[in-house]
Amino acid sequence: MKKIIYITCFVISIFNTFAQDNRWSEEKANNWYKSFSWFTGVNYIPSDAINYTAMWDKTGFNPALINKELAIAQSIGFNCVRVVLQYAVYADDPSYFINTLDCFLDICDKHGIKVMPAFFDDCAFGVNADPIIGKQVEPLEGWYAWAWSPSPGHTLVVDQRFHPLLENYVKDVMFKFRNDQRIFVWDLYNEPTNSNLGHRSLPLVKSVFAWAREINPIQPLTMDVWNDNKELNNIVYENADIISFYCYGKKEEMARYIHRLRQYSRPLICSEWMNRTTSSTVDDIMPLLKEKNVGSILWGLVNGKTQTHLPWGFRPEKLPYTGIWQHNLYHSDFKPYNVSEIEVIKRLNGVIKSGNPVFYGWYADPEGIIYDDTYWIYPTLSDAYEKQTFFDCFSSKDLVTWIKYASILDTSEVKWAKKAMWAPSVIRKGKKYYLFFGANDVHEGEIGGIGVAVSNRPEGPYKDLLGRPLINEIVNGAQPIDQFVFKDGNTYYMYYGGWQHCNIVKLNSDFTTLTSFSDGEIFKEVTPEGYVEGPFVFKKNKKYYFMWSEGGWTGPDYSVAYAIADSPFGPFKRIGKILQQDAAVATGAGHHSVIHIPNTDDYYIVYHRRPLNDTHGNHRVVCIDKMTFDKEGKILPVKITFEGVEPHIL
Structure with missing residues (x-):
């Protein structure tokens, strides 16, 4: 027995010596850090995954959702994510796991996001401390991280007879990606000693450093300093290439932590922060991390099955929870929890473009216009016809930051409108603002069609101008919807029409009726080939x-x-398409408007589109991209983007 102990100690000693001898120098670590822009990102788990087993497992891996959520991360300027790998999924099928990780890295790379994978994790918040592959249980409402699954699980951490299997896992995965630029740091172990494991985690802590050093990847190694365990932290300080750490305290505590860790003369990355309940907030912490040039990885992106919006230790008997969210930036429908936080993040991340969509919500048929020094967008609410009973609008000073004005016109004001309020078209005449709209999805013999509302302000409230539709009948086969008012000199025309037909009419001076053309006609059909x-x-x-x-x-x-x-x-005469789907970005790009910056050659197309792989008929979002012309004045095909457009102050 003593002989075995001596041999084991000797082997561990060799491992530790190798780990330290192969460690990056301070100079190498700092030069590596200087070669990148500021690391800013999130701890990521998909909103439909109750734990990391579900994220990676054959029954749960969801690249379509991951792509959507990381597009959001990209849109607000994040350039990295931290994720925990799951040994149990690897053990079940190593080739599948390697390929799945490669797929995840590809998605991240498409969005300009680098990855910090963590091999192990001791955290357990529910009743299970060992992972089980396959379809995972559903959340227990009101229990923070109910089914969180450690990796490899507490049994394998404690029982060192399984460590050779873990060694093979670490070396196999790391060897496959040892030269992969999509990975920027290897995080070897998340919160070792947590969940009452204590010193039993330390043998694996020591071993994983040695195993990783044998592979000698191009990426630095780290292990997070997360508590006051002196023995654990000394292992990290003596072996890590860079220092990563957690701090969920307020600004002053974060500042003290950074000051203390500077003594190790290595790059710092705060790999977990943001707990609103303890004053670890975006407003306070993120500017400090950027000022100190400390990498920033907050928790987390989209709230979902983990229920990490709840405080640590929250349990169902305490429901309902009415306090502020602890973690996460977005609801599961991608609505920001706090819009002002998102604006701070975008500013600190140097986002100089609007991002697409330009504002949150299901909207379509956007009309963009400039009033004085402000941009405005008036869209359709994208919902079931019976729920389309009002309009919202949005304003911006720079095309990037938008302010919402809710319910500027609704059916309580337009008595004849009952549903399907569509496609607002707006124009200013004198000191009045006019909003033309379609309502009721009118068919022959029905009440509905195109109405007019008026206001003293662009944000409303608007009042029904006529008390009846301006156009109710179907003429030349054109359904009275999708109107656009166009001023040419001193004349105001309106183009409109669905059902593959388009008419032009002329408006009288106060927009209360139509007036005839010189030939006596009131409606002229101008339908081009392909028009819908x-x-x-x-x-x-x-x-x-x-x-x-x-x-x-x-x-x-x-x-x-x-x-x-x-x-x-x-x-x-139809020339061709200039806006359409892009298989890498979005589908259904259409029903648009154009904003022209006065006295410039700058044109923007404002349009709606559908997120990739989303089949809900009403999931449409408003986007803006540049529109350009060739030397002959023809419109060049528009490239639809996630990034959107740069700020432009009028």
Whole structure:
């Protein structure tokens, strides 16, 4: 027995010596850190995963959702994520696990996000301390991290007879990705000694450093300093290439922690922070981390099955929870928990573009316009027809930060409108602001069509101008929807029409009725080839650009085409599509408007689109991208982006 102990001690001693001898120098570590921009990101777990086993398992890995959520992370400027790997999934099928990790890294890379994987984790918040592969249990409502699954599980941590299996796991995974630029740091062990394991975790702590050093990856190694365990922390300080640490305290505590860790002369990354209940907030902590050039990885992105919006230790008998969220930036429907936090994050992350979508919510058919020094967007609420009973609008000074004005016009004001309030078109005349809209999805013989509302302010409230529709009947086969008001000189025209037909009419001076053209006609059809709905017109270099939407509005092939003519009446001969889906970004890009910055050549297309792999007919979001022209004045195909547009102050 003594002989075995002596041999074991000798082997561990060799491992530790090798780990320290192969450790990066302070100079190498600091030069590595200087080669990157500031690390800013989140601890990531998909909102549909109750634990990391579910994230990686064959029954739970969801690349479509991961892609959506990391697109959000990218849009607010995050460039890294930290995730915990699950040994149990690897043990079940090593090839599958390696391929799945590679897939995850690809998704991250597409969004400009680097990854810090953690091999092990001792945390257990529920009743299970050993992971089980396969479909995971559903959340127990009101229990923080109910089914969290440690890796490899407490049994394998304590029983060192299993450590050779863990050694093979670490070396196999690390060897496969040892030169992979998509990984920026290897985090060897999350919170060792937690959940009452204590000193029993230390043999694995020591061994994993040695195993990793044998692989000698191009990425630095770390292990997080997370508590006051002196023996554990000394192992980290003596072996880690960079120092990563947790701090969920307020600003003063974070500052003291950073000051204390500077003595090790190595790069610092705060790999867990943000607990609103303890004053670890975005407003206080993130600016400090950036000022001190300390990497920032907060917890977490989208709230979901882990229920980590609840405080640590929260249990069902305490429901309902009415306090502030502990962690997470977004609800599971991707609505920000606190919009002002997102704006702080974007500013500190140097986001100089709007991001797409430009604001939260299911909206469609956006009309963009400039009033004085402010941009405005008036969209349709994208919901069931019976729920489309009001309009919201949004304003911005720079195209990047948008303010919402709720319910600027609703059916309580428009007595004849009952549903399907669609596609607002807005214009200012004198000191009044007019909003034209469709309502009721009108068919022959029904009440509905195109109405007009008026206000003294662009944000409303708007009042029904007529008490009846301006256009109720179906003329030339055009359903009275999707109106666009266009001023040409001193004349106000309106283009409108669904059902693959488009008419032009002329408005009288106070927008209360239609007036006839010189030939006595009131309605003129101007339908181009391929037209379905959503007309928009602008004038450039004395040419009239007529644009419209093609394809089915619920489908992926919804798109925008255009024509050019010398007259507002056409003829409009179709030139081609300029806005359509991109398989790497979004589908169903259509029903748009155009914003032109006065006295410049800057044009922006404001449109709605559908997130990838989302089949809900009403999931449409508002986006903005640049629109450009060739030397002949033809519109070049628009590249739809996640990034959106740069700020432009009028």
